[in-house]
Amino acid sequence: xxxxxxxxxxxxxxxxxxxxxxxxxxxxxxxxxxxxxxxxxxxxxxxxxxxxxxxxxxxxxxxxxxxxxxxxxxxxxxxxxxxxxxxxxxxxxxxxxxxxxxxxxxxxxxxxxxxxxxxxxxxxxxxxxxxxxxxxxxxxxxxxxxxxxxxxxxxxxxxx
Amino acid sequence: xxxxxxxxxxxxxxxxxxxxxxxxxxxxxxxxxxxxxxxxxxxxxxxxxxxxxxxxxxxxxxxxxxxxxxxxxxxxxxxxxxxxxxxxxxxxxxxxxxxxxxxxxxxxxxxxxxxxxxxxxxxxxxx
Numbered sequence: 059x060x061x062x063x064x065x066x067x068x069x070x071x072x073x074x075x076x077x078x079x080x081x082x083x084x085x086x087x088x089x090x091x092x093x094x095x096x097x098x099x100x101x102x103x104x105x106x107x108x109x110x111x112x113x114x115x116x117x118x119x120x121x122x123x124x125x126x127x128x129x130x131x132x133x134x135x136x137x138x139x140x141x142x143x144x145x146x147x148x149x150x151x152x153x154x155x156x157x158x159x160x161x162x163x164x165x166x167x168x169x170x171x172x173x174x175x176x177x178x179x180x181x182x183x184x185x186x187x188x189x190x191x192x193x194x195x196x197x198x199x200x201x202x203x204x205x206x207x208x209x210x211x212x213x214x215x216x217x218x
Numbered sequence: 219x220x221x222x223x224x225x226x227x228x229x230x231x232x233x234x235x236x237x238x239x240x241x242x243x244x245x246x247x248x249x250x251x252x253x254x255x256x257x258x259x260x261x262x263x264x265x266x267x268x269x270x271x272x273x274x275x276x277x278x279x280x281x282x283x284x285x286x287x288x289x290x291x292x293x294x295x296x297x298x299x300x301x302x303x304x305x306x307x308x309x310x311x312x313x314x315x316x317x318x319x320x321x322x323x324x325x326x327x328x329x330x331x332x333x334x335x336x337x338x339x340x341x342x343x344x345x
Contacts, residue, residue, distance in 0.1 A: 095278075096278065097278060097279060098278045098279050098280055099277060099278040099280060099281070100273075100274065100275060100276045100277040100278030100279075100281055101275060101276050101277075102276055102277050102278075102281075103277070103278055137280075141279075
């Protein structure tokens with residue numbers, strides 16, 4: 059069966075200044091990345107990547123970004139992310155790709171594990187006991203949620 | 219079977235060496251033609267800059283950084299010999315094809331000959 063295969067790039071944005079987050083929207087990001095591809099890879103790059111390019115998910119609190127691209131040209135997009143150093147005219151930022159997946163679900167699975175790792179990394183830097191217990195509770199709760207999500211999705215697949 | 223016997227006989231022993239990628243470069247003989255007779259003259263630096271600008275338009279900064287050399291340039295006929303790496307040949311050739319104008323004058327690159335060996339560009343190898 060023939061279908062269009064995509065690659066999903068799970069990326070993390072970090073800003074130089076803490077108030078860079080207010081101006082970030084999906085449409086702005088979409089345009090900024092296409093402009094960066096035009097600059098780095100020219101007309102050919104834009105023609106390759108823009109066909110099925112979309113910003114699928116953006117979380118301004120954790121800085122997680124999910125981009126979709128055609129399978130044949132995801133490396134073009136990946137290499138362009140290294141050249142992006144500002145969105146619009148003001149905010150200096152950096153985008154790093156943390157995972158490449160074939161479907162949104164695999165990226166989500168990776169993201170759950172990654173977030174858990176990040177939470178555990180923040181544990182030693184907790185300043186108060188309340189913060190520490192809240193963090194430990196968060197780590198524990200995200201483990202439970204993963205199991206529940208799997209059960210729910212499995213039952214959905216069975217019913218379908 | 220006959221081949222095998224020949225190999226065992228010492229007098230008929232032979233060794234065949236095949237070079238798949240004989241040269242790591244490709245050489246292009248090109249010339250720049252303007253649509254109308256103009257008095258535009260380019261020197262070799264401007265010529266190379268023209269090719270780089272076409273690469274930049276089509277393939278971006280990364281394309282414009284592809285290393286290539288103008289080995290020979292004739293100002294009167296605006297013809298040149300370029301040397302590119304094998305992996306860059308397609309990109310450089312397509313950039314040459316898609317260039318349309320220089321200083322708002324219509325022009326085109328004519329690619330006359332392409333060869334992995336420079337010697338092939340100097341004459342007809344069949345005569």
